[in-house]
Amino acid sequence: MQEEEINYELRLYVAGKTAKSVTALANLKKYCEEHLKGQYVIEVIDLLVQPQLAEGDQIFAIPTLVRKVPEPIRKIIGDLSNEEKVLVGLNIRPR
Template identity: 90%
Template sequence: MATISKQWELRLYIAGKTLKSMTALANLKKYCEEHLKGRYRIEVIDLIEQPQLAEGDQIFAIPTLVRKVPEPIRKIIGDLSNEEKVLVGLNIRPLK
């Protein structure tokens, strides 16, 4: 029996395992666990390994977070350290 809940698909573009990239990933995982627990999927794309994937989502800076689902697509650039900005940018409503 499936529960009806909105599934979030997030794509984080990074360039190597830099401090900024790893900080962005850690922050994203923390926010998702707090606000989207069990309802999200994070795909990490390293543009050093797969540079051709930057064009599809029009990535011009890194790290960049792209919300693929739910639509509309939204993008946030940076290490995602400002939780309020990330939640507003992704249009995530706190579960509290």
Template identity: 80%
Template sequence: MNNVDKSYELRLYVAGKTSKSIAALNNLKRYCEEHLKGIYSIEVIDLLEHPQLAEGDQILAVPTLVKKVPEPVRKIIGDLSNEEKVLVGLDIRSKIQI
């Protein structure tokens, strides 16, 4: 896998400091440090503080992770505890090799 030439811009939408929001952020940080070290940025948007920002990315549930760059834009809803699903969703790892 050649992610060296890519930079990942990730946006995590949460609603306050709930256990799911905290878990999602911790899981995301762990995956990024393992697989994207040095080539990612995470922006956390708390919709309790900035509800108007949900419309731009069409956020219907929280927590939701949005991969802005590289395209295509992808969304993953939930606490991001399923590492394989997150890595495939972010195009970090292609479909599971059997």
């Protein structure tokens, strides 16, 4: 059996454990498990801990999801509760 490769590198920017941040991460994990099982990695960056990292991805609002790979880079702002919008934004075809 062939090892599945990581096709999606996702970075979620949050500021502490706010309700929106927690919801965004929960929603993101759910969608990834449903549509990208075994093909993704999620990096959560807390800007209260590492504020300097906001500049690199030009983060102006939180929570913000950044798809680093595959290119082009895409960003989605908000709690990611609209699954269809997230899948379209990340260019993921529902299974």
